[in-house]
Amino acid sequence: MIKKFLDLGSQPLANSYISKKNLLHKEKKFKLEIGFNKKNYLVSILTTVSKEKMFNKDYPYKSSESFTMRKSFKDLAKKIKERFNPKFIIEIGSNDGAFISNFNRKHVVGVEPCKNLAQITKKNKYVTHSEYWNLKLAKKITKSKKADIIYSANTLSHIENLDEIFNAVNNALSEKGVLILEDPSLLKCIQNVAYDQFYCEHIYVFSTIALKNILKKFNLEVFDLENTKTHGGSNRYYIKKMSNKNYVINKNVKKEINKEIKFGLNKFSTYLKFKKKVMSSKKKLLEIFNDLKSKNLKVIGYGATAKSCTVLNYCGIDRTKVDYFVDTTSYKINKFLPGSKIEIKKYKRLNIKNVDVVYLGAWNFKDEIFKKEKTFIKNGGKFITHVPYPKII
Numbered sequence: 439m440i441k442k443f444l445d446l447g448s449q450p451l452a453n454s455y456i457s458k459k460n461l462l463h464k465e466k467k468f469k470l471e472i473g474f475n476k477k478n479y480l481v482s483i484l485t486t487v488s489k490e491k492m493f494n495k496d497y498p499y500k501s502s503e504s505f506t507m508r509k510s511f512k513d514l515a516k517k518i519k520e521r522f523n524p525k526f527i528i529e530i531g532s533n534d535g536a537f538i539s540n541f542n543r544k545h546v547v548g549v550e551p552c553k554n555l556a557q558i559t560k561k562n563k564y565v566t567h568s569e570y571w572n573l574k575l576a577k578k579i580t581k582s583k584k585a586d587i588i589y590s591a592n593t594l595s596h597i598e599n600l601d602e603i604f605n606a607v608n609n610a611l612s613e614k615g616v617l618i619l620e621d622p623s624l625l626k627c628i629q630n631v632a633y634d635q636f637y638c639e640h641i642y643v644f645s646t647i648a649l650k651n652i653l654k655k656f657n658l659e660v661f662d663l664e665n666t667k668t669h670g671g672s673n674r675y676y677i678k679k680m681s682n683k684n685y686v687i688n689k690n691v692k693k694e695i696n697k698e699i700k701f702g703l704n705k706f707s708t709y710l711k712f713k714k715k716v717m718s719s720k721k722k723l724l725e726i727f728n729d730l731k732s733k734n735l736k737v738i739g740y741g742a743t744a745k746s747c748t749v750l751n752y753c754g755i756d757r758t759k760v761d762y763f764v765d766t767t768s769y770k771i772n773k774f775l776p777g778s779k780i781e782i783k784k785y786k787r788l789n790i791k792n793v794d795v796v797y798l799g800a801w802n803f804k805d806e807i808f809k810k811e812k813t814f815i816k817n818g819g820k821f822i823t824h825v826p827y828p829k830i831i
């Protein structure tokens with residue numbers, strides 16, 4: 439039933455940054471192929487990696503690293519308080535606490551299997567279960583009361599067994615409770631040729647039409663939806679039990695569904711067109727890098743993202759094309775990007791004296807980065823982005 443439409447080659451684990459002493463070790467690689475399920479419209483990667491290999495005590499990504507994400511979580515927390523006035527919130531994938539830290543400790547519980555991240559919220563006195571979300575854990579957390587809100591951002595797309603997730607959610611959510619999910623939008627990903635949304639951790643990139651089909655099995659339904667700018671364009675879904683008549687279904691749900699169908703997210707041919715665009719994106723990006731090299735310009739990368747791993751390894755971009763990356767995440771500094779083995783250095787404000795062109799690994803934070811680097815831009819510094827098509831800006 440799942441038909442493959444894209445092959446992004448053999449890829450290392452996207453978040454497995456290499457330390458200097460392991461640089462010569464052979465990296466384990468996995469096929470990165472993407473497929474479309476014609477029955478429920480779900481788009482997924484075809485070879486999955488065990489969750490223990492990806493989400494463990496060494497997980498490098500921290501949501502709080504960016505101002506954009508901190509602001510997005512703060513604004514949402516305010517909205518949730520005003521609209522739902524919840525007394526008991528569970529966050530699945532609480533990371534370093536960027537969302538839960540906006541709530542009173544009495545009202546919120548985090549679930550975070552990556553022990554290094556859970557440690558941060560525990561230290562800040564937030565109840566955190568350092569386990570994978572499942573039915574057993576859901577029952578344990580909601581033994582005395584069910585949740586008013588269950589929130590999960592950029593986590594559901596990382597969990598292979600969706601049945602397990604929604605079974606557990608159904609059990610933990612009160613009858614009048616609301617599940618809020620936030621993940622990159624497939625429509626935006628395809629429209630923007632942002633093929634780097636696909637990597638080992640992103641098992642799914644959801645469309646509303648696929649999510650609707652999955653939720654139906656669990657008697658859950660989307661009653662409201664917001665398009666957000668985070669992570670290159672995401673959807674925030676407000677979901678309730680079908681039996682809960684407290685909320686009417688907002689018109690914008692149908693509107694989004696119509697938009698997706700009009701674009702063709704329910705048709706395999708759309709994904710074949712996407713594949714062609716991805717292939718020409720690779721060609722164009724390589725032309726840009728080769729041209730810069732022929733002019734002897736100094737090129738570095740900005741934001742050693744998980745997404746960059748897909749681009750660098752699919753396009754075959756290595757140290758011969760990009761000198762090094764800069765990143766603010768302490769865990770990544772002085773390590774090397776998986777596969778391409780490009781070094782990651784501690785972020786320092788860009789200076790035209792040291793660098794000519796900067797590849798935006800974190801293109802999803804373009805506005806935040808451009809604001810920060812306005813002097814570099816004013817002095818003639820340039821950036822490369824591959825979204826929505828490779829160009830120098």
Ligand code: JHZ
Binds near residue numbers: 499505592745765800
């Ligand atoms: P960012 C991760 O993906 C992994 P990545 C994960 N699988 C996922 O789904 C998303 O996050 C949510 C740095 N940076 O958010 C910080 C600067 O150095 O695009 C980060 O390393 N300076 C969980 O890795 C990276 O860029 C800056 O000014 O693709 C951004 O990573 C800013 C703004 C960021 O996610």
